[in-house]
Each structure stands twice: as structure tokens, then as C-alpha cells.
Amino acid sequence: MNAFIVGGYRTAVTKSSKGGFRHIRADELAARVIKELVSSLKIDVKEIDDVIVGNATPEAEQGLQIGRMISLMSLGIEVGGVTVNRYCASGLEAIAIASARISCNQADCIIAGGTESMTQLPMGGYKFAPSWSLAGSHGDYYLSMGLTAELVAKEFKISREDADMFAFSSHQKALQAIKQGKFRNQIVAVDVEAVEFIEGERRVSQYRVTEDEGPRSDTNLEVLSKLKPVFASQGVVTAGNSSQTSDGAAFVAVMSERMMLRMGLKPEARLMSYSIAGVEPRTMGIGPTLAVPKALKQAGLALKDVSQIELNEAFSAQALAVGRTLDIDFERINVNGGAVALGHPLGCTGAKLTIQLIHEMRSKKEKFGMVTACVGGGQGVADRKGSIVNQDINVSLDATMTESQIRSLRPTIVYSGLSITPSPDIPQDFSDVVTYVVESESGNKLTYRVNIGVENVSREANLSSFSLNLESGLFNGTIEKNEGNTINFSFPFGTNLKGIIPIIQISPNATINPPIDTQMDFYDDTKQRHYVVTAQDKTTYNVYSVSISYTPITFGLVGGATQLGSTAFATVGALFQVGGLKDNPLWKYTLMIDAYTASGTLSVTGGTGRINNPFSESVWKTIALLIGIGRQLPVKLKLSIEGLTHEKTYEFNNIQIGN
Numbered sequence: 328m329n330a331f332i333v334g335g336y337r338t339a340v341t342k343s344s345k346g347g348f349r350h351i352r353a354d355e356l357a358a359r360v361i362k363e364l365v366s367s368l369k370i371d372v373k374e375i376d377d378v379i380v381g382n383a384t385p386e387a388e389q390g391l392q393i394g395r396m397i398s399l400m401s402l403g404i405e406v407g408g409v410t411v412n413r414y415c416a417s418g419l420e421a422i423a424i425a426s427a428r429i430s431c432n433q434a435d436c437i438i439a440g441g442t443e444s445m446t447q448l449p450m451g452g453y454k455f456a457p458s459w460s461l462a463g464s465h466g467d468y469y470l471s472m473g474l475t476a477e478l479v480a481k482e483f484k485i486s487r488e489d490a491d492m493f494a495f496s497s498h499q500k501a502l503q504a505i506k507q508g509k510f511r512n513q514i515v516a517v518d519v520e521a522v523e524f525i526e527g528e529r530r531v532s533q534y535r536v537t538e539d540e541g542p543r544s545d546t547n548l549e550v551l552s553k554l555k556p557v558f559a560s561q562g563v564v565t566a567g568n569s570s571q572t573s574d575g576a577a578f579v580a581v582m583s584e585r586m587m588l589r590m591g592l593k594p595e596a597r598l599m600s601y602s603i604a605g606v607e608p609r610t611m612g613i614g615p616t617l618a619v620p621k622a623l624k625q626a627g628l629a630l631k632d633v634s635q636i637e638l639n640e641a642f643s644a645q646a647l648a649v650g651r652t653l654d655i656d657f658e659r660i661n662v663n664g665g666a667v668a669l670g671h672p673l674g675c676t677g678a679k680l681t682i683q684l685i686h687e688m689r690s691k692k693e694k695f696g697m698v699t700a701c702v703g704g705g706q707g708v709a710d711r712k713g714s715i716v717n718q719d720i721n722v723s724l725d726a727t728m729t730e731s732q733i734r735s736l737r738p739t740i741v742y743s744g745l746s747i748t749p750s751p752d753i754p755q756d757f758s759d760v761v762t763y764v765v766e767s768e769s770g771n772k773l774t775y776r777v778n779i780g781v782e783n784v785s786r787e788a789n790l791s792s793f794s795l796n797l798e799s800g801l802f803n804g805t806i807e808k809n810e811g812n813t814i815n816f817s818f819p820f821g822t823n824l825k826g827i828i829p830i831i832q833i834s835p836n837a838t839i840n841p842p843i844d845t846q847m848d849f850y851d852d853t854k855q856r857h858y859v860v861t862a863q864d865k866t867t868y869n870v871y872s873v874s875i876s877y878t879p880i881t882f883g884l885v886g887g888a889t890q891l892g893s894t895a896f897a898t899v900g901a902l903f904q905v906g907g908l909k910d911n912p913l914w915k916y917t918l919m920i921d922a923y924t925a926s927g928t929l930s931v932t933g934g935t936g937r938i939n940n941p942f943s944e945s946v947w948k949t950i951a952l953l954i955g956i957g958r959q960l961p962v963k964l965k966l967s968i969e970g971l972t973h974e975k976t977y978e979f980n981n982i983q984i985g986n
């Protein structure tokens with residue numbers, strides 16, 4: 328089952344201890360984001376399976392299993408909550424776990440992300456309690472993050488000038504992004520109540536936080552170059568080229584494909600692969616140099632396929648070392664600035680960067696993006712199995728597999744008998760035939776030959792035509808590729824669009840969800856129906872959205888009025904017929920009557936009701952008409968059907984009151 332991210336929000340990120348969120352707790356920030364996320368997507372709380380909260384310092388205000396506290400604060404008793412901690416990648420880890428659980432059919436909807444108040448919790452927590460024996464043998468395992476950045480700078484020859492230049496560029500990009508309003512749609516406004524004791528007096532104030540606080544318009548290379556190193560006296564790491572300690576929260580909703588389609592939601596992204604790699608703790612900053620290739624390999628992608636990368640800027644020196652080692656084009660990294668300018672609220676960062684990445688990719692209509700931090704994240708999985716004919720095992724690999732990967736592949740072999748040679752644990756060069764010998768308990772031997780073929784697996788996930796075969800004929804939807812793959816239809820008002828099996832053509836070997844033979848209702852013109860087309864490679868996909876509009880209805884409206892006596896009373900009304908309408912539970916009519924009387928206009932509702940087929944209705948209403956003798960009675964009839972208003976004015980000459 329595919330798991331999709333269907334939406335996400337974050338708070339602004341503020342400076343720890345001196346910023347806008349210094350008066351609010353991490354759980355309150357998280358609850359605020361989750362409430363907004365769930366209500367904006369109109370998710371029924373009863374359908375949420377879990378809340379997974381990344382947090383890097385889960386103690387004190389962030390303790391007591393903060394994940395559960397947050398689920399109680401935001402969604403109520405019935406939704407569970409759990410805390411996960413992978414330090415700076417906690418928010419990303421939460422999304423990875425949510426995606427994996429949904430992919431395994433263990434859940435349909437999980438809220439995942441992270442929150443951190445570095446105002447309330449110092450890095451490392453309140454009690455530093457290392458293992459004495461480990462500290463004795465590996466003191467460097469407990470180095471401060473800043474010192475690890477110094478070691479990376481030394482090992483990878485990152486100069487102070489380069490680190491400052493990188494930091495300056497991060498601020499410039501972030502300031503530009505804020506100016507262009509790039510973060511506006513991802514930030515939830517947070518109202519803060521500050522209670523402070525100033526000179527013994529309790530003061531309460533309220534304010535709203537809507538914008539990231541970190542980027543500095545007053546920074547420049549000269550001022551950066553003058554900042555003193557903060558972690559090592561002769562070092563390169565300063566307050567200006569380190570990530571800022573910050574407060575913030577960010578969450579996404581991860582949903583199964585079936586629930587997403589049922590709710591009519593559009594996928595924003597899918598986590599395709601996620602990898603962790605271990606490196607020496609003393610140079611932890613280079614973690615992505617191992618994690619990124621691992622994640623790419625899982626996804627069957629090359630770095631060149633990834634158009635956007637959010638590389639968490641724990642420190643400029645570390646980000647530069649990673650970028651240079653992996654030979655990433657820096658133009659693709661952190662296009663809207665990174666943590667040096669925008670801040671790094673540890674447990675929140677992975678989810679925050681995911682949301683920023685998705686928004687950027689969507690605006691540029693890009694396909695593959697990557698978030699990487701101390702551990703790397705990326706996209707994609709691949710699964711290949713062999714078919715056995717006699718003793719020949721033919722394995723088809725898709726074209727995404729590289730030659731060097733084929734030269735060193737470790738197979739998974741299920742066999743019966745005593746032993747198999749060579750051992751499946753040893754990688755083999757499968758560019759040529761590889762022979763395996765299976766020996767039974769009685770000493771019989773069977774030889775199997777493994778032949779590898781590389782087939783071209785299609786990455787095409789296109790929908791080329793979408794038609795609806797109706798009583799009134801075949802209607803072809805217009806596919807607008809430039810408008811996010813929308814398929815537009817226009818029908819005469821009243822066309823029966825219930826329970827239709829559309830005729831759909833997609834790329835060869837691709838699959839579509841909902842499946843091709845699914846009956847669908849299309850009549851509701853306020854909703855879009857989404858179809859996900861997945862290519863043969865099982866990773867490439869496109870989402871198509873079907874939109875329906877109606878051409879205006881034809882209708883007849885006949886007015887009438889009757890005088891009831893010589894006093895000023897009359898009955899006015901209308902007989903109307905609506906052409907072309909079929910039974911539709913959504914459509915209702917309202918008839919308004921405006922009668923012009925001596926004292927002004929009198930409006931009454933003539934009638935309301937459901938529209939059935941065939942439809943014809945007469946509505947009459949008695950109204951007191953205070954008009955003068957001999958006056959004509961103009962009466963206006965106004966018919967509304969589901970927001971479409973049709974008006975007609977009648978002059979009822981036959982009513983001459985009092986003559």
C-alpha cells in the first residue's frame with residue numbers, strides 16, 4: 328500500500344531564549360500545528376491511527392512521553408501518540424516510521440513530525456551523564472557538536488572564509504525567500520501569551536508569531552569575519568556560521584493511498600527511501616556522505632536525478648564538507664536558505680525541511696527531492712525476484728541497476744537440503760552466469776545456473792485519455808498537463824454522473840488507482856476525483872484530478888397573480904419547469920418572490936424543494952399588497968438552483984386593486 332504525504336504545516340522558527348516562542352512550550356507549539364493540519368485537511372479525528380513526534384531532548388517540559396501529551400492536547404483521548412528520538416533527524420524519522428507502517432497496512436493515517444524548544448531544554452539535556460567506561464575508552468563519543476564541526480573543518484580543509492561565505496549566502500537566500508512569501512503557506516500563526524515578572528510585577532502580554540526570525544538583513548562578510556570562534560580558540564566555527572539554536576514545530580499527515588482517494592485528497596509527496604549510516608561520532612557532520620548514496624541506491628536513482636536537496640546546515644563547515652565530498656551542485660542545495668539562517672529546532676528540523684522541500688518542488692513541478700541531515704534521507708525502493716525454469720534461474724533486473732551494482736550483488740536464496748555453495752551471504756559478479764550447487768542430506772547435488780538479464784523497466788506514468796460513456800454519448804475529458812494534470816469535463820446541468828466506470832488509457836505496464844474498472848460518482852462539481860498512475864518501475868507516479876463543471880440549465884418560469892378581493896391582498900406565484908435535470912440528491916431549488924408594494928419591496932420565499940425528474944412545480948403564496956388604487960403590480964420571481972440564479976420579472980397587469 329502506497330503511503331503519501333497529503334499536507335503539512337510548521338510554525339515559524341524563532342531564536343531560542345530571546346525569540347517569540349520563549350514563552351511557549353514545545354507541546355503547545357506541536358498541538359497548534361496538528362490542529363491546523365487536521366482541520367485544514369478535514370480529517371475525521373476517529374480515522375487518525377497515531378501521532379509520531381520527533382524530539383531530541385525528551386525530558387523536563389519535553390518529557391513524560393511528549394508524543395502522547397501532544398496527541399491528547401491536539402486530537403483527544405482516542406488517538407495515540409509516541410515520541411521518537413534520532414536527535415537532529417527525529418522529525419524525519421517520524422515521517423519514515425509513519426510511511427513504513429502505512430505501507431505495511433498497519434495504519435491508514437498518521438500525523439508525523441517533530442517539535443523542540445531549545446529555550447526550555449539545553450542541548451544534551453539537564454543532566455550530562457556519560458558512561459564512565461565508554462568515556463574512558465572513547466571520550467570523543469561525547470564531544471560537543473561544535474567541536475565535531477571543528478574536526479570536520481580540519482579534516483576536509485574548510486577555511487573560515489568559505490564557512491562565512493556559505494553562512495552569508497544562507498542568510499541572503501532565506502531573506503529573499505521570506506520577501507517572496509515562499510514560506511507563507513506553510514507557516515501556522517501562533518498566538519503567544521507571555522507572562523513575565525518585571526521588577527516584581529506580573530505582566531501579561533499577547534502577540535502573534537508568523538515569520539521566521541533567524542535571517543539577518545544586517546549581516547555581511549566583514550561582520551561575519553570578525554566574530555570570534557565559539558568552540559575552539561583557533562577554530563573556524565562561530566555564532567555566525569553555526570546553525571542557530573531555535574524553537575519550532577512541524578508536522579505532516581501521512582495517509583494510505585486508499586484513504587487519500589476516498590477523502591478526495593491530493594498527494595503532495597511520497598517518501599521513497601530512507602537510509603541511516605553510521606560514521607565516527609567525532610566527525611558526525613559527514614554522516615550524509617554515506618547516507619545519501621545509500622538512500623539513492625534504495626531508490627534506484629542517481630544524485631543527478633534529484634533536483635532539490637535540503638541539506639541541514641548544522642554548521643557551514645559540515646554542510647560544505649558534505650556537499651564537496653558528494654560533489655553536489657550547490658545550486659540545488661537549500662535554495663531558500665538553511666539552518667545557519669533559519670534555525671535548527673533539533674527534533675522539528677527533519678519535518679520542517681520536508682515541508683519546505685515539498686513546497687519548493689511543487690512550485691517548480693519537480694519530481695525527486697531529498698532531505699538530509701546528520702543521517703540521510705532520500706527516496707525509493709526496488710524489489711526483484713527470479714523465476715526458476717528447470718535448473719536455470721532467470722532474473723530480470725530493471726535498467727535502473729548500474730553495472731557496478733550487478734558486479735557485486737548478494738542474492739536472497741531459499742533452498743531445501745544440507746547446503747548451498749557458494750554461500751548466499753557472499754556477493755557475486757552477476758554480469759556473467761553464476762552457478763550455485765545445492766547438496767541434499769544424502770549427498771545428491773543439483774546445479775543451478777543464474778542468468779541475469781537487464782530489462783528496460785518503464786518509468787512512464789501517463790494518463791493519455793479519460794472518457795465517460797453516458798446515455799447521452801461519449802464525453803472525452805481535456806487533460807491539462809500544465810495545470811497539475813487536471814482532466815476537465817463540462818456537462819449539461821442535470822447529466823446523470825452517478826456510478827460510472829470511466830474509460831481510461833494509461834502508459835503500457837503502468838497501474839492506476841482507483842483501478843480501471845471502479846465505478847465512480849462524478850456529479851459533485853465541488854469535488855475533484857484523483858487518480859494515481861504508477862509506472863512499471865513502481866516508483867514513478869503522476870496524479871490526475873478529474874474536475875466537473877456544468878453548463879447552465881434551461882428552465883421555464885411562468886408567473887401569475889390573483890386578486891382576492893377589493894382589499895389589498897393578492898396571491899402571487901410561479902409555475903416553473905426545469906429542463907434537462909435528472910434525479911440528483913444534491914440539487915435543490917429555492918423560489919424567491921419580490922413583490923413591489925406601496926411601502927417598498929416585500930420579499931418572501933415562495934418555496935424550496937428537491938429537484939426530481941421529471942420536474943415541474945407550482946408554488947403560490949398569498950401576500951398582503953398595500954398598493955394604491957389602479958396601480959399595476961410588478962412582481963419579480965427569482966429561481967435559484969444550487970447557486971445558479973435565474974431571474975425573470977413579471978408585470979401582472981391583470982391586478983388592478985380597488986377598481
Ligand SMILES: CC(=O)SCCNC(=O)CCNC(=O)[C@H](O)C(C)(C)COP(=O)(O)OP(=O)(O)OC[C@H]1O[C@@H](n2cnc3c(N)ncnc32)[C@H](O)[C@@H]1OP(=O)(O)O
Nearest residue numbers: 415472473543546550557565566567569570571572641701
Ligand atoms: C546533528 C546536528 O545537527 S548538530 C547541530 C546541533 N545544533 C547545535 O549544535 C547548535 C549550534 N549553535 C549554537 O550552539 C549557538 O548558536 C552558538 C553557541 C554557536 C552561538 O550561540 P549564541 O551566542 O546564543 O548565538 P546568537 O545567534 O545569539 O549570536 C550571538 C551574537 O553573535 C553575532 N552574530 C551571530 N550571527 C551573526 C551574523 N550572521 N551576522 C552578524 N552577527 C552575528 C551577534 O552579535 C549575535 O548577537 P545578537 O543576536 O544579539 O545581535
